Amino acid sequence: MAEKSKIPLHRDPFVRSLIVQLTIPALLIWGLYIMFQNTVENLARGGIKTSFDFLGEVAPFAIGFSPFWTFELGKSTYLDVFIIGIQNTILVAVLGIIAATTLGFIIGVMRLSPNWLVSRFALVFIETLRNIPLLLQILFWNFAIFLAFLPGPRQSLEFLNSIFLNGRGLYLPKPVVNDWSGFWVVLGVFIAGIVGTIILRRWAKQRQDETGKLFPARLVGLGGIILLTLLALLVTGGPISFELPALQRFNFEGGIELPLPLFSLWFALSLYTSAFIAENVRGGIQSVSKGQTEASEALGLPRGLMMQKIIIPQAMRVIIPPTISQFLNLTKNSSLAVAVAFEETVAIFAGIALNQTGQAVTIIFMTMAVYITLSLLTSLILNIYNRRVQLVER
Amino acid sequence: MQKIVTLAAASALLVLSTAAGHAGTLDNVKSAGVVKCGISGSVPGFSAPDDKGAMQGIDADICYAVAAAIFGDKSKVKFIALTAKERFTALSSGEIDILPRNTTHTLHRDAALGIDFTYYNYIDGQGFMVKNSLGVKSAKELDGAKICIQAGTTTELNLADYFRTNGMKYTPVGYDTSAQTREGFDGGSCDVLTSDKSQLAALRTELKDPSSASILPETVSKEPLGPVVRQGDDQWGDIVRWTLYALINAEELGIDTTNIDELKKSSTNPGIKRIVGTEGTMGKDLGLGADWAYNAIKAVGNYGEMYKKHIEPLGLARAGSVNDLWTRGGILYAPPIR
Ligand SMILES: N[C@@H](CCC(=O)N[C@@H](CS)C(=O)NCC(=O)O)C(=O)O
Numbered sequence: 001m002a003e004k005s006k007i008p009l010h011r012d013p014f015v016r017s018l019i020v021q022l023t024i025p026a027l028l029i030w031g032l033y034i035m036f037q038n039t040v041e042n043l044a045r046g047g048i049k050t051s052f053d054f055l056g057e058v059a060p061f062a063i064g065f066s067p068f069w070t071f072e073l074g075k076s077t078y079l080d081v082f083i084i085g086i087q088n089t090i091l092v093a094v095l096g097i098i099a100a101t102t103l104g105f106i107i108g109v110m111r112l113s114p115n116w117l118v119s120r121f122a123l124v125f126i127e128t129l130r131n132i133p134l135l136l137q138i139l140f141w142n143f144a145i146f147l148a149f150l151p152g153p154r155q156s157l158e159f160l161n162s163i164f165l166n167g168r169g170l171y172l173p174k175p176v177v178n179d180w181s182g183f184w185v186v187l188g189v190f191i192a193g194i195v196g197t198i199i200l201r202r203w204a205k206q207r208q209d210e211t212g213k214l215f216p217a218r219l220v221g222l223g224g225i226i227l228l229t230l231l232a233l234l235v236t237g238g239p240i241s242f243e244l245p246a247l248q249r250f251n252f253e254g255g256i257e258l259p260l261p262l263f264s265l266w267f268a269l270s271l272y273t274s275a276f277i278a279e280n281v282r283g284g285i286q287s288v289s290k291g292q293t294e295a296s297e298a299l300g301l302p303r304g305l306m307m308q309k310i311i312i313p314q315a316m317r318v319i320i321p322p323t324i325s326q327f328l329n330l331t332k333n334s335s336l337a338v339a340v341a342f343e344e345t346v347a348i349f350a351g352i353a354l355n356q357t358g359q360a361v362t363i364i365f366m367t368m369a370v371y372i373t374l375s376l377l378t379s380l381i382l383n384i385y386n387r388r389v390q391l392v393e394r
Numbered sequence: 395m396q397k398i399v400t401l402a403a404a405s406a407l408l409v410l411s412t413a414a415g416h417a418g419t420l421d422n423v424k425s426a427g428v429v430k431c432g433i434s435g436s437v438p439g440f441s442a443p444d445d446k447g448a449m450q451g452i453d454a455d456i457c458y459a460v461a462a463a464i465f466g467d468k469s470k471v472k473f474i475a476l477t478a479k480e481r482f483t484a485l486s487s488g489e490i491d492i493l494p495r496n497t498t499h500t501l502h503r504d505a506a507l508g509i510d511f512t513y514y515n516y517i518d519g520q521g522f523m524v525k526n527s528l529g530v531k532s533a534k535e536l537d538g539a540k541i542c543i544q545a546g547t548t549t550e551l552n553l554a555d556y557f558r559t560n561g562m563k564y565t566p567v568g569y570d571t572s573a574q575t576r577e578g579f580d581g582g583s584c585d586v587l588t589s590d591k592s593q594l595a596a597l598r599t600e601l602k603d604p605s606s607a608s609i610l611p612e613t614v615s616k617e618p619l620g621p622v623v624r625q626g627d628d629q630w631g632d633i634v635r636w637t638l639y640a641l642i643n644a645e646e647l648g649i650d651t652t653n654i655d656e657l658k659k660s661s662t663n664p665g666i667k668r669i670v671g672t673e674g675t676m677g678k679d680l681g682l683g684a685d686w687a688y689n690a691i692k693a694v695g696n697y698g699e700m701y702k703k704h705i706e707p708l709g710l711a712r713a714g715s716v717n718d719l720w721t722r723g724g725i726l727y728a729p730p731i732r
Pocket residue numbers: 434435436437476477478495496497498544546547548549570571572573588589590593617619
């Protein structure tokens with residue numbers, strides 16, 4: 001302590017690093033502020049007044065797909081457009097991440113299969129999808145596959161007279177609650193089923209640890225949930241009914257509509273990203289030392305179980321970090337949607353709203369904020385998961 | 395993401411081009427040696443490449459005429475293809491000098507986007523194209539339809555207004571370019587395609603089976619289309635505006651590419667002499683050479699010649715329409731060059 005006080009202030013490493021760390025961000029913020037001021041001033045000179053006021057104004061155009069938010073022409077504002085854009089971005093990103101991860105894992109494991117045909121197939125799948133520009137793949141699914149092969153609304157493919165598929169999208173029955181008390185009972189039974197299954201699994205695991213006996217807890221639990229819920233539905237006299245889509249003069253109305261562009265975008269994003277994830281999975285698996293495989297083979301574990309219980313858990317710590325950036329890429333790539341008329345943030349907010357209002361600075365700033373927030377959230381969630389996986393290892 | 399990058403780059407340009415954007419466009423153009431011209435590049439009759447790759451159409455001609463007026467050489471144009479959504483940012487950020495991209499003059503654009511409208515090179519209106527199999531005869535029957543449309547246009551605003559006024563509902567299917575819009579309609583992602591009427595005819599001929607669709611009789615909006623310039627440089631605005639006026643006045647005075655040299659040599663009509671630059675100070679007033687209008691007309695012809703070459707092949711007759719001269723029952727009316 002006494003020695004430390006002899007060091008002059010300007011050579012104290014702590015003080016120095018504090019000063020540097022404060023000065024650099026301050027300079028950066030100052031620079032950004034000057035840039036912002038300059039832009040706003042330049043725009044003002046050109047007659048564009050930068051502000052957030054436009055968000056409260058009625059949007060003079062219509063939005064077609066807003067499953068979680070009501071859009072009413074003549075009432076909804078630019079803020080509604082912004083919110084719908086974010087929701088649709090999140091929707092396609094979540095759907096895409098789920099599908100890309102599932103597919104990526106399957107293909108990645110197939111890539112290492114001892115079966116020549118299977119591993120070749122995976123190789124061709126990966127190399128083709130990774131090397132064709134994503135925009136082209138989106139256009140391909142939309143125009144060359146879906147629109148070319150799916151029929152018009154009048155000739156829709158139909159299942160059980162309640163699900164319809166045509167070149168405009170997929171139309172599903174929409175559940176409508178007509179007896180709320182009955183509905184709560186059914187929901188209660190359903191949740192109880194899930195809780196029961198969790199308890200069952202704990203018990204089964206404990207028993208296996210102690211006695212080595214296996215119990216198919218997952219299967220029994222699932223069967224129980226389905227059976228009990230059905231029973232509850234019957235007892236309460238069917239508190240839920242379904243609104244079926246019906247063909248009108250031009251299109252199907254009623255029910256749930258999932259428009260075609262969502263599928264085109266979802267397919268293309270999932271397939272494209274799954275090729276990259278498959279490579280991460282392959283790399284991860286190969287990083288697990290060969291001794292692990294040999295050891296589990298010596299134990300007589302079948303290949304499937306060996307992958308599931310021994311290899312993949314160890315590979316996860318190598319797979320997850322690069323896969324996080326694939327998730328982020330997928331989210332950002334969803335902004336190519338406008339080519340197939342899917343209404344996400346960039347298409348309707350940074351595109352249409354910007355063009356109609358001229359509020360470039362505000363809108364681009366807000367759009368960037370959306371993507372940064374989504375990216376940070378994704379990283380945060382996955383990093384928490386990653387930390388858990390890493391700890392299990394040690 | 396690509397779009398964001400473009401837009402961010404455009405915003406960055408705004409930051410850097412402190413003064414460049416607003417004054418002295420003529421000097422900038424002269425030192426660059428070209429007029430940077432924003433067009434669509436895929437609208438037949440307005441701007442589309444011919445089979446030799448040269449840009450053709452009445453929008454392209456505006457830029458050829460301005461280049462000829464400044465440099466005496468119509469080839470000094472650089473065309474930049476823009477989507478409907480990109481066009482205004484491209485203009486206000488200084489990426490282009492003129493925007494004659496079938497762009498409609500509206501109050502909001504004029505007053506709030508930092509841009510100025512000059513005059514009109516085609517007066518249009520919005521219409522609807524439908525599949526014949528639907529048996530629709532009037533736009534009033536379109537309640538519940540899905541409608542293919544190009545995003546970022548007045549078209550999508552008029553559509554919303556029209557359906558609101560008539561108490562009808564619709565679902566928009568908004569694409570980025572007119573090629574995608576047409577493919578969407580052709581492939582069946584919508585029942586109706588809406589656009590400026592001048593384009594419906596051309597789009598219809600590009601369908602897989604043109605006879606499967608027809609254009610409804612209604613015209614639901616006013617679409618005065620013309621070249622746009624950046625706000626704040628009045629001299630540049632004057633040059634573009636008066637070049638267009640010169641082409642229209644030339645038609646009114648009977649000056650065309652076949653007789654302009656003859657008239658320059660021997661005409662005694664003072665109105666003609668002022669246009670071809672043998673009398674008066676017109677060119678000097680604009681900051682250009684005396685033969686600015688002569689060069690412009692020589693390069694692209696008078697307005698009537700332009701119309702005949704580019705618009706008539708689309709099947710849009712001019713006689714007696716709004717696009718005819720005021721002297722023949724139309725509304726094209728250019729102020730006098732004097
Ligand atoms: N005149 C309207 C519409 C102009 C417009 O962009 N029209 C579309 C067709 S509806 C077009 O020209 N597309 C050509 C392209 O995408 O290159 C406006 O100024 O907003």
